[in-house]
Amino acid sequence: MMCALLSRLILLLIAIIFVEVVGAFRDVYDFTYNGFSRANLSLDGIAEVSPNGLLLLTNFSRQNQGHAFYSFPLRFGSSPGGGNISSSFSTTFVFAIVPEYSDLGGHEFAFALSPTRGRPGSLPVQYLGLFNKTDNGNPSNHVLAVELDTVYSREFKDIDDNHVGIDVNGLQSIESKHAAYFSHETGRYTNLTLMRGDPVQVWIEYDGAKKLLNVTLCPAGDRSSPTNHYILGWSFKMNGEARPLDLSRLPPLPPRRPRRRSKLFEVAIALAVVLILAAVVFGALVFILWWRNKFQEIREDWEAAYASQRFSYRELYVATKGFSDKQLLGTGGFGGVYRGTQIVSIGQLRHRNLVPLLGYSRRKGELLLVYEFMSNGSLDKHLFDQPHKSALHWSQRFRIIKGIALALHHLHEGWEQVVIHRDVKASNVLLDGGMNGRLGDFGLARLYDHGSDPRTTHVVGTLGYLAPEVPMTGKSTTSADVFAFGALVLEIACGRRTVEVQGPPEQASEVVLVDWVSRCWGRGVVLEASDPNLRGDFVVEEMELALRLGLICSHPDPAMRPSMRQVIQYLEGNASLPEMSKYGGADTGPEDVDVNIWS
Known part of the structure; x- marks a missing residue:
């Protein structure tokens, strides 16, 4: 399931040193690439070198792999004359990983020593372009790899989704550690996210006499651009310490683009938007039905002759500010009496000493009568509730x-x-x-x-x-x-x-x-x-x-x-x-x- 979700982020083999059992022998192999514009590399798959010298092992294409080999084979083991030679080596490189989706990582990449170039039959994605389902773990592979893994693979018994592992002939690491570095500022080890999008430098040192392999890594330089896998520089030396990379001479990374979200995240956002819109529409429908029911009126055929005297319940509701207590003038035998504004009509029963009936409204069990407002109020307040002077x-x-x-x-x-x-x-x-x-x-x-x-x-x-x-x-x-x-x-x-x-x-x-x-x-x-x-x-x-x-x-x-x-x-x-x-x-x-x- 995880592999399917991350199939666009094919982060494969970053560097393979081709080891030739037979061929020209050199006592010392030493090269340093501060950028790869003129590097003596052999590329295959989708690997390429950008115009400014960045080595790009993968892009956003699916189910692909890329290899970058040092063009000359390196001899490990005995010399043609039968004498033993040292198998020690030291290498360092700077890489940057930024996946296409900011919330999901791609599969790991690796530095590897291999007896063959190209790794025929190898598969991409979790097999790193090194092995396949049948030869994974086969002792005849003669492959040593240092993987930098950003995805947890249960089938290979990974410890987590951000670790460094040492692999021999297969992808189940014989030793692995969570990616971290020692900070001199804090005096303790600090977590290092491999998929952080920043340049990270790695040192790999093997002592042939002690048969000891050390892997060290730490942040290097400024933040990188949001692409897939970039190699900014590489230094290698046999029987000695690899020369340090000149970080100031490393090629610049492409301008940063906004990070893309994963399809799963996009689907979740789309679903959330749909649900919100559905809730809004549903709420609007409920409100409309409530509103219509609130102002539902009763109309009968006999009322047609009194159409000019009829008010809608909505008009009266608005005129009295929702029949507010502040508009309540008093209570009569018929019910509450409210003050309203902006109502004009005529009534049939008219006399200068009758309060003009302007109209009416009928709603469910209610009959509402509309009279003209009398500014001096009711007579009883003037007779019984006023002092002598009033x-x-x-x-x-x-x-x-x-x-x-x-x-x-x-x-x-x-x-x-x-x-x-x-x-x-x-x-x-x-x-x-x-x-x-x-x-x-x-x-x-x-x-x-x-x-x-x-x-x-x-x-x-x-x-x-x-x-x-x-x-x-x-x-x-x-x-x-x-x-x-x-x-x-x-x-x-x-x-x-x-x-x-x-x-x-x-x-x-x-x-x-x-x-x-x-x-x-x-x-x-x-x-x-x-x-x-x-x-x-x-x-x-x-x-x-x-x-x-x-x-x-x-x-x-x-x-x-x-x-x-x-x-x-x-x-x-x-x-x-x-x-x-x-x-x-x-x-x-x-x-x-x-x-x-x-x-």
Whole structure:
């Protein structure tokens, strides 16, 4: 598996000295090559010498090998006359290894002594161009090699993937050590990565008398360029110490190129990119589906006629900043009320005293109504939550009473259908920039045709505004709206809520506003019910009219209540209020006085 991955990095035989058993004899063989431009070498395979004198044993081609032989055979052993000669030698060379892929090494290369030139039948890759599967380890090979190995080969029992080994007749080293050198700076051995891409110098010395072979290596010179196998210089001598190489005269290495990554690394990167893109696409699809579901709306055929009044849920979501709590104005009977911006439309139900309904939106179980924003907020905040200096003037209050009366008259009689608001109260009366009262929050409103009987429905409304007949009949009628309007008028005139708790906690009791005003009327001091914050600054006739009108509209018998058309006539002075006389039932205080609110 490892060999297949590294097949492009065929790092083979760097130098073989051809040993001739017979031939010319020389007592001393001595040569030094500081570069190989004019070297007396015999090359085969893919080995070549570059124009600047670098010996390149391999390139990036696959399953190839290269040899570089010294051209003259060297004689080891006995002389032709039978005398013994020394077999000692010394050699040194400088090499550089930088594989095509920065994360994978190529197979080793070797300095070797061989009885034949060319090593016929030898294989590349892990066999180094020295042996093959059948002759590896054969004693008849007569080959001595010093390998510099950058790949761990289990079949040859390598110690690791960065070692120096001594091989005799085969690739299973008789001795091997991890590549390292002694550093004089640190005083200890330091790891030396053979595949580092830097020039490394090797010394090989053999003492024939002692039969001792020494291999020494250490870094040499500057970093090399990222190629395969380069030999920068070589020195050899028999029966003596090889002359040192002149490192300054060694040929320069080619300019450095960015190191290429292995195919495995490239595949891993490509796979990671694909997975990331797939995750991004999947996440985008999930987000789109979530987003569509979030803003999914319900549309039915009947809504086609109201297309100009319909808003998309997305528009409302954006306008209210995601229905943020900061945009929440309050909570009504229909739900939360939010402030939104940049919404324009028209509604069919329009009146100057109604908060304009701009449109609506439907989504799943939700119905969202869009009203025009009223800058001065709700009436209840001005009546009950403000100090005296901020209280509404009487002229403003009386104008608000008239405005809400006109709004209810329009709902009950002025449109093509009867609209029952069912939640008339101070918090649903909103004030525009001119402090004009506008009735809003139609979340509980019901519609029915003129002349028809309202259907029975669930009891809805607010305590203090709820007509007494509604819980019994389950029907909301225009008369029930009139009852709530009467309670609202009393709140405006008195500055008090429809139901208040008075007294210390242990003796607290509820005071119903309509009963309290009725008692004041029965005692003949109805003006005492007016809002003390007004400090008497009101038109007496208008105040009495408002208090009496509130009592009349709040009559417990719905048949005794006026219509909103009559209410407007009373307010405009076009009709007189019915006279109020005593009748049984109301507790007026120290002296029981029974009153009837009209006769």
